[in-house]
Amino acid sequence: MWQLSMANNETLQILKNTEIIAINQDPVVGTSISPFRWGINKDWTSNSSFPAQYWSGESQNGTVFMLVNVLYLLLNTHAEGCH
Numbered sequence: 226m227w228q229l230s231m232a233n234n235e236t237l238q239i240l241k242n243t244e245i246i247a248i249n250q251d252p253v254v255g256t257s258i259s260p261f262r263w264g265i266n267k268d269w270t271s272n273s274s275f276p277a278q279y280w281s282g283e284s285q286n287g288t289v290f291m292l293v294n295v296l297y298l299l300l301n302t303h304a305e306g307c308h
Contacts, residue, residue: 251284258282258289
């Protein structure tokens with residue numbers, strides 16, 4: 226069982242990230258952000274071994290688009306259509 230008291234500094238920085246907390250606690254009524262692509266399958270389908278890599282949804286500040294590195298590798302990613 227994972228214990229918060231054993232978290233390293235990197236994990237604590239992620240857990241205390243104000244932008245992530247704002248997405249989690251956004252007051253917009255409706256659905257939360259949702260995964261729409263899993264990054265390791267060629268057809269972008271769900272994979273129970275890895276969480277979704279691409280997420281989006283509405284927030285009080287507009288559309289949220291989030292890329293999550295689930296492979297623990299240095300990656301050079303490109304989101305088409307984003308500026």
